[in-house]
Amino acid sequence: MKSLIVIPTYNEKRNIERLLTEIERLTLPNLDILVVDDNSPDKTADLVRSRQRNSSRLFLLVRSAKQGLGSAYRAGFNWGLERDYDVLIEMDADLSHGPCYLPLILEKIKNFDFVVGSRYVPQGGIEDWGRLRRGLSYLGSSYARLILGTKIKDLTGGFNAWRKEIFEKVNLNQIGSNGYSFQIELKYRATKNKFTYCEVPIIFKDRQNGQSKINFKIISEAFWKVPAWRLTDLVFKFKKFIKFCLVGGLGAIIDIGLLAFLVEFFAINVQLANVFSFIVAVINNFVGNKYWTFRDQNPRQYYQFSKFFLVSLIGLLLNVFLLKLFINWGVWYLSAKLFITALVVLWNFLANRYWTFKKYPDNA
């Protein structure tokens, strides 16, 4: 198993040498290091270049300008994937992430798809961060965890290991985060694709030299992107249901409109007009759902309309029957109607999705 530690740097000349020395001292087999430097004004890259003379395991990728942590990791990971590394490890350059945790992380990655170095599990923690930064980080982690609905405790942390298989499912170039939200996004996408993980406790130490690059822009990117990912995924997940409701909504307008039209202008018997408008609405719903909502679900099938009609009819009967029942129980007719409509829409959706327009195996 070949592993690569990717270390993004921006003005880390006072940290990078010590970090590299500490990692090398561990003499871990099959482990290479790639520093991704954004042309640091303090010439971090020159230090790395001079060390490369004594090490065949150290690589350097220099980019022309500061483009963000997420973007640096994207470039570094792509570099590693092109060179067939099995495991990619993220690590900060400022000694906040102790190399002493590497052996355990490398051990764990044999049994999990990714490993999270975690400050927020028992035995994990943060040293020397002020109350403000500590609170901010914890708040950020909880905010993301709540909205994204994942169980990972340290979503924002940047000391993680990833097996290359993850990137066959999660397209790196579609990870949109440029800043620190990269950390959250990758973990979220990986768990959504059902990859397994474990959290290893780490004690995060504040940097002794240089400055953190976190700023308002980085925080706000994470702040609005987190709900945006979740919303997009939810809309995608419920896409068919949303389309079904839109078709049904149009159907309801046609149903009521036609009924009123026939009764008011042609003085047709209400019961008769009701049956007629119901049938027209069902036809509208059938066409809309067959050719739009469920168009990917087996287009050639007989009796589809009869099935659809039957489902709608049961829905109608449910409607009539339940309304009577609720009114008898003393429920106000409009609240009853609201509840029943929701129930019937759900019934119609499920019955049509899994029966009327049921997907058959391709050559059945």
Ligand code: GDD
């Ligand atoms: N190449 C490159 N380009 N590197 C960058 C950039 C950039 O634009 N911005 C930051 N870095 C590098 C830094 O040089 C450092 O090695 C690492 O990324 C982390 O940056 P810091 O500025 O030290 O981050 P931090 O200490 O404030 O944040 C830590 O906590 C965050 C929240 O938990 C890190 O662990 C982050 O990874 C983590 O998201």
Ligand code: MN
């Ligand atoms: Mn740091």
